[in-house]
Amino acid sequence: MTVDLAMIPLHDTIPARHAPMAVWGLIGANALVFALELGLSADALAALFDMFAAVPARLAGDAPPIWTLVTCMFLHGGWLHLLGNLWMLWIFGDNVEDRMGPGRFVAFYLLCGLLASASEVAAHPAASESVLGASGAIAGVMGAYLAMFPRGRIVMLVPLLFWPLYVTVSAFSFLLYWFVLQVLSGSLDAGTGGVAYAAHAGGFIAGLLLHRAFLRDE
Incomplete structure (x- = not known):
């Protein structure tokens, strides 16, 4: 999940009615796996990624390691990768x-993550670079948020040298801007590593379309 450092979302203005136990649990699970990554040697970490990250070329071939479509979303490539993802999940x-x-x-989060990973494989079936991170699943959460709370407000930090500026924008405009940015960036991406834009777009669309099936009766 990339965060535009020129405009950083801080929080939304819709109060939660219940403690977000699942969000806390997912943040904890991702943080725990990353802590395990930090304790590995470079060779062991490479072996971990080789086994559990999603590699499009493998998944598009014979005997694909299907489980990596799920396990890849709990792996992260660095502190900024992890914190950017978990911050958006928290918001x-x-x-x-x-x-x-x-x-x-x-269940919704995992399904969106799986479909996001599959979108990246479909977009770049010959790519041999590992796809990892929770951003596709979190993009699904963002798509659901857009559908359910389009009139919500997002407080943004705009750093102006040493003078922070705080602005409030609609959830609809921020999330639509983010989605369009992923699509445009993905159209210029050759699938040679870096940001998995197709996974972001695929997860977002999955969340937008499938969220209703997961709503509880109230």
């Missing part, structure tokens, strides 16, 4: 979990 996840409940939210 948008609590309200979506409110409407779904913890169990359904986790």
